[in-house]
Amino acid sequence: MKYKISASILNANFLRLGQEISEIKDYIDEIHLDIMDGHYVDNISFGPDIISLIRKEFSDITLDTHLMICNPDKYWHTFIEAGADILVFHKEATQKAYHILEKIKKSGKLAGISLNPATDINQIEPLVDVIDRVLIMTVEPGFGGQSFIKPMLKKIEKARKILGDNIDIEVDGGINNNTVKDAQKAGANTFVVGSHIFKSSDKIAEIEKLREILEH
Numbered sequence: 552m553k554y555k556i557s558a559s560i561l562n563a564n565f566l567r568l569g570q571e572i573s574e575i576k577d578y579i580d581e582i583h584l585d586i587m588d589g590h591y592v593d594n595i596s597f598g599p600d601i602i603s604l605i606r607k608e609f610s611d612i613t614l615d616t617h618l619m620i621c622n623p624d625k626y627w628h629t630f631i632e633a634g635a636d637i638l639v640f641h642k643e644a645t646q647k648a649y650h651i652l653e654k655i656k657k658s659g660k661l662a663g664i665s666l667n668p669a670t671d672i673n674q675i676e677p678l679v680d681v682i683d684r685v686l687i688m689t690v691e692p693g694f695g696g697q698s699f700i701k702p703m704l705k706k707i708e709k710a711r712k713i714l715g716d717n718i719d720i721e722v723d724g725g726i727n728n729n730t731v732k733d734a735q736k737a738g739a740n741t742f743v744v745g746s747h748i749f750k751s752s753d754k755i756a757e758i759e760k761l762r763e764i765l766e767h
């Protein structure tokens with residue numbers, strides 16, 4: 552399966568966000584946008600207005616939007632209107648996951664479901680026919696810069712068995728040169744990388760190193 556690098560701007564310098572995105576956009580496959588509401592997770596990030604600005608400035612970038620918010624049923628469409636191409640929300644945040652996924656797909660965008668580390672992978676089984684992507688949290692959601700939780704490798708393997716080869720498995724949290732290959736071997740094909748890129752003094756060199764590892 553084709554692999555993708557989805558660069559998470561959570562740890563970018565927000566005062567110069569446009570330049571930060573401009574610098575890496577030709578080297579990555581997607582920009583990953585972490586939306587945090589201070590309720591579903593203990594952090595507040597940014598909202599749809601920032602996505603609209605990014606969309607206007609960079610019309611050709613794929614925007615992978617990860618809602619870590621309560622009540623995704625109330626807000627999903629706001630993020631589609633703002634310019635998200637892929638919309639992922641948390642299974643734990645709603646009883647209406649199937650219904651929301653169907654609506655996202657009907658809007659012509661890609662739909663994904665995300666699971667916290669403690670949530671059983673079997674929870675995705677009833678949703679398989681309406682998802683394009685499963686996002687497996689490999690840290691507790693809320694903050695960048697945490698360490699990859701190794702037991703998630705088994706969960707990724709189980710997810711790949713359930714999903715077959717046509718649905719993306721995205722891993723999010725603690726992805727770097729030391730963890731990306733194990734995640735790929737377990738069955739992941741989409742890699743969210745945040746601080747490893749944005750805290751580096753040479754972002755492009757780090758992305759190229761990751762590609763080198765993923766290709767060999």
Ligand SMILES: O=C(CO)[C@H](O)[C@H](O)COP(=O)(O)O
Binds near residue numbers: 561585690
């Ligand atoms: O969803 C997230 C946190 O909830 C971030 O996208 C994720 O942690 C990526 O950051 P890093 O690569 O620094 O771990």
